[in-house]
Amino acid sequence: MAKPLSEDLRTRIVRAVEDGMSRRAAAERFGISVASAVRFVKEWRQSGATKAKQQGGDQRSQRIEQHHEEIMSAIEAKPDITLVELSEMLKSKRGASFAPSSIWRFLDRHGVTFKKKRARSRAG
Numbered sequence: 001m002a003k004p005l006s007e008d009l010r011t012r013i014v015r016a017v018e019d020g021m022s023r024r025a026a027a028e029r030f031g032i033s034v035a036s037a038v039r040f041v042k043e044w045r046q047s048g049a050t051k052a053k054q055q056g057g058d059q060r061s062q063r064i065e066q067h068h069e070e071i072m073s074a075i076e077a078k079p080d081i082t083l084v085e086l087s088e089m090l091k092s093k094r095g096a097s098f099a100p101s102s103i104w105r106f107l108d109r110h111g112v113t114f115k116k117k118r119a120r121s122r123a124g
Helices: 007-018 023-030 034-047 060-064 068-077 084-096 100-111
Strands: none
Touching: 007 023, 007 034, 023 084, 060 100, 068 084, 068 100, 084 100
């Protein structure tokens, strides 16, 4: 992922536009895209900030988090439920489609583990 442009450059672009230069001319002068200059000035006018926003991170987990109670109650009712069964249950009851890997990440995030019982871990 590319690094964000420095706050100093962002400030100089905003200052140039505020002093009467067009966004396109400021972008050409400082060697950035016109779209970036437009975004910098728009952010400056809305919030007064020239600092880059945080990059990366989780963008979609809130979708499965909406079904937290449903998933946890299904696990409580049937402790040995599989990820595929959880996925099918969410699709049939809520109409929400999740891959088993998404459900696994959800359970991992919440510290839910499925451990085998010690008594069955070794042959007699």
